[in-house]
Amino acid sequence: xxNAGLRCFYSSVLSTSSDREGLKxxxxxxxxxxxxxxxxxxxxxxxxxxxxxxxxxxxxxxHNRNDAYLQALSRFRGLVQMEIRVSPEHASAVAQVGxxxxxxxxxxxxxxxxxxxxxxxxxxxxxxxxxxxxxxRKSVHGVRCFAxxxxxxxxxxxxxxxxxxxxxxxxxxxxxxWPPTEFFPDFA
Numbered sequence: 001x002x003n004a005g006l007r008c009f010y011s012s013v014l015s016t017s018s019d020r021e022g023l024k025x026x027x028x029x030x031x032x033x034x035x036x037x038x039x040x041x042x043x044x045x046x047x048x049x050x051x052x053x054x055x056x057x058x059x060x061x062x063h064n065r066n067d068a069y070l071q072a073l074s075r076f077r078g079l080v081q082m083e084i085r086v087s088p089e090h091a092s093a094v095a096q097v098g099x100x101x102x103x104x105x106x107x108x109x110x111x112x113x114x115x116x117x118x119x120x121x122x123x124x125x126x127x128x129x130x131x132x133x134x135x136x137r138k139s140v141h142g143v144r145c146f147a148x149x150x151x152x153x154x155x156x157x158x159x160x161x162x163x164x165x166x167x168x169x170x171x172x173x174x175x176x177x178w179p180p181t182e183f184f185p186d187f188a
Contacts, residue, residue, distance in 0.1 A: 001055065005070055006062050009037060016049050034179075042077045043179050044069055044187075065187055072184050079132065080151050080177035084161065086119045087142025088112040089171045112169070116143055119170045126160040135182055142171075146182040 001008045017023045030048045037043050052058050062069070120143060124134060133148040149157050154177050161174050 001058065006066060008058060008062055009033070010058060013051075016051075038179055042073050042079075044072060044184065045179050045181065068185065068187055072187075076180050076183065078151050079148055079180055080154060081180040081182055082147045082149055082154065082157055082174065082176035083178065084120075084123055084145040084147070085139070085142060085173045085175075086116050086123070086145060087171050088115060089169050115167050115170050119166045119172060120145060122164050122166065123161060123172065126164050127157050130157045130160070133183055148180050148183050149177075151177065
């Protein structure tokens with residue numbers, strides 16, 4: 001569907017799957033289509049499953065947010081998001097080793113946090129030339145870091161990350177490129 005300069009891809013569904021396997025398959029198909037579209041253009045993906053009652057509601061939604069969506073697409077054209085998840089290896093085991101006292105436990109937690117901070121600093125230093133913007137937030141397993149980079153700089157970004165030597169107690173996983181959703185404005 002085209003709406004005032006925006007193109008929206010959607011599927012008509014009667015209902016989403018109620019069983020776990022069906023829902024998983026629908027989510028994987030949504031992800032596959034989103035990735036295929038993203039290979040060729042800047043996109044603003046909606047969360048799965050985002051549902052609206054009918055095509056008129058889709059048109060109204062696009063009309064109400066048209067300017068914000070067009071500005072975001074223009075601003076982020078040619079840019080992608082790379083993600084680095086940094087976490088302590090075997091976090092629960094590390095916290096328990098030598099944690100016979102509350103003080104020792106808190107020292108272990110602080111030490112793990114310092115290792116994560118050091119790893120993030122090493123990653124940022126290594127990718128500094130490619131990064132346009134960088135954000136991070138804590139998760140239950142460590143820290144999720146988001147780097148906004150030019151689409152054509154993804155391979156250099158990945159090369160620089162692979163060359164980093166982190167402490168053995170730290171695990172870092174890189175994924176992407178993704179649409180730069182962490183950098184989009186709040187469209188509400």
